[in-house]
Amino acid sequence: MGSESPTNRPASEKKVVVLGGGLAGLSAARRLLQLGFGVTLVEKRAFLGGRAFSFRDRESGIEIDNGQHVFLACNTHYIDYLRDINVIDKTYIQDRFRVQIIRDGVSGELSSSPWLGPMHLLPSFFKYPHLSLFEKLRALYGLMSMKLTNHGKISADIDHETAYEWLKRHGQNDRTIENIWNLFILPALNDNVRSVSAGEMIRVFQEALLKNPSDSRIGVAKIGLTSLNGEPAQAYIEAHGGNLSLGTGVKSICVKDSRVQHVEMQDGSKIASDVFISALPFEVMLEVLPETIVNQKFFSRLHFIETAPIVGLNLWYNKPIMDQAFVAFLNSSVQWVFNKSLIQGSGVGTGQHVYISLSAAWEHVNDSKEKLRGNFTEEMARLFPAARHAKVTRFLAVKERQATFRSLPGTYQHRPNQITPISNLFQAGDWTQTGLPSTMESAVLSGVLAAEALAKNHAHR
Ligand SMILES: Cc1cc2nc3c(=O)[nH]c(=O)nc-3n(C[C@H](O)[C@H](O)[C@H](O)COP(=O)(O)OP(=O)(O)OC[C@H]3O[C@@H](n4cnc5c(N)ncnc54)[C@H](O)[C@@H]3O)c2cc1C
Known part of the structure; x- marks a missing residue:
């Protein structure tokens, strides 16, 4: 890795160091390699995949996930990532959305009717046993109001109230909130409907359930998460000429004159490069950047993000x-x-x-x-x-x-862009501004956005 001037050199000769080997960092590295950059990725742990990982159980020898990860068919960036690293066949995606929901021994089902477009849940919804007919009509009104809310308006007004307040304002009672809205919001946003922002809730429903019926199909991995997300990504990066450095973390990012000079590693070594993408967790960014930089508004907003x-x-x-x-x-x-x-x-x-x-x-x-x-x-x-x-x-x-990070009222505006005020530092991570909650899709998309912003910046030099 050198620190010579990056100007007037083709992308292939331009070296990018990616910090962090979670899905965001892996996605950034993959996209940079596709765009012709030279890539080195550094990761603190001995394995890749970040928060979506598995470990080998000593007793049974099987891979155990750190947590069940599901994705939806509308998570196209994550699916493209799996395709690129050649593991899409190691996942299972439903042929149509179908979930069984049991309350006090009574079983109900919500499922898609593929020919009904955005109204695909309607037939199963009318048979759903956990709401009265009147409550179903209320819930339908809530869904229609969400469908008709436009995206621009979400960030402006609705992000500052809780989903619960919004639902109450739109005629929902506590039973509909518990038996339908929170059923989806709790796993999707890893938080209760009483805490999350109304805007985030509406985004989730709009993207996942109120578009094309095939978008809502649920996907799961048939193998452990490290075998799915991490090891094949390592093989992809190496096969495309990238380098990996595992097992040593970043200690500090040294910035001078609005440029990263080098990165100091926990083993005392220094890494210089033309340009960097940090895909570190937001709380780590606050530790490794110089205090003067962290105090700038662009980064200081990260203090408001909770997990x-x-x-x-x-x-x-x-x-x-x-x-x-x-x-x-x-x-x-x-x-x-x-x-x-x-x-x-x-x-x-x-x-x-x-x-x-x-x-x-x-x-x-x-x-x-x-x-x-x-x-x-x-x-x-x-x-x-x-x-x-x-x-x-x-x-x-x-x-x-x-x-995950919390999608609280106001959090949306605290999530920074992939382009930072430091000229040769871009950033990725599910927490950066992607318009998506704390998910694998957000992480992968953030990596793509960071890599493409870097490439665009390079083209203008
Ligand atoms: C139990 C659980 C269940 C989940 N369920 C789902 C789900 O069902 N569906 C879904 O879409 N998402 C789910 N998620 C969220 C999903 O895992 C994350 O959104 C995604 O993995 C985040 O990726 P990332 O790359 O942004 O961050 P991370 O995965 O956190 O990556 C950051 C990387 O930086 C590394 N790092 C940290 N410090 C340093 C340092 N100093 N130097 C170098 N490297 C460093 C870390 O080791 C890590 O590899 C779940 C998460 C958990 C934990």
Whole structure:
């Protein structure tokens, strides 16, 4: 890596250092290589994939995800990423949107009718047992109001009120809020409808459920997340001439005269380059940039961004307790349950591996393993008749305290652009301005935006 002047050189000779090997950094590196740049990616940990990773379970040898990650068919940037790194066939995407929702033993289903365009949920919605006819009409009015809200207006007015306030203003009662709106918002935004911004809620519904029926189809990985997102990306980067440096973190980014001079690593080494893309978490950006830079408004806004936890519970039963790939529950501490044996073939013998995903898990994140095991084994027996006659042979909780950033009222305006005031520093990360919540799609899109902004900037030099 050199620090010579970048002007008048073709892209291929121009070196970019990408900091951080989560999906945003990997996506940026992939796009830069496609655009003909030389790339070196540095990552603190020994493996790639960031917050979407898996680890090898010592006892069973299987890959266990840090948390169930789902995506939708409308997440085209993430899907393109998977295609490019040649693993799209390692995922499963529904042929049409279909979710089973159980409340107090009564099962309902929301599903797409492909020929109805944006109204694709309507037939199943009218059969949905967890709302009265009157509540369904109210909910329909809410959906229509969302559909008719224009994107520009969202950022201006609606981002400062909570989704709950907006829903109340649009005729929703607490039952519709609990039984339909929060059912989707809780996992999609990893937060309760009472906390999140109305604008973010509307964006989620507009993108995921109120467009083309095929957009709403749910996708999951058939293999562990590191095998899906990380290792094939490493192979892609190396095969396209990029370099990787794993296992040492960035200590500081040294800036002089509005340019990054070099990056100092935790092992004491220094990395110089023409241009950098930082794909570090926002809280790390605040630590590694010089104080004078962090105090500038562009970066100081990051202090306003908060994070939310996800707790994931892996239970291995000695016999199958569920047939579905996944199911959602209302009126239960269990939110969504995934059948990992079916999705990833990770059962042991005749048993079944299931995963309980607890979003916005503040009330569980400090619980002991014993308490979680006791409470949730009991609740699962209440929810699944077959679980009453099955034994939990193993239990593993994975706590991610900073799983996602929070989509609180006002957060949207604190998310900075990929182009920074430092002339040779671009940034990526799900938290940068993408118009999307804290998701893999946002991370991948941010990497593409950062790489393309860098390339455009290069073309004008
Ligand atoms: C349990 C859980 C469940 C989730 N479920 C979903 C889901 O269902 N669907 C979905 O779309 N999204 C989901 N997400 C969110 C998704 O994982 C993230 O939005 C996405 O992975 C963020 O990618 P990123 O590259 O922006 O950030 P990160 O993945 O955080 O990447 C940042 C990278 O920088 C590295 N780094 C940190 N400090 C340094 C340093 N000093 N020097 C060098 N490198 C450093 C980190 O190790 C990491 O690799 C979930 C997240 C969690 C934790």
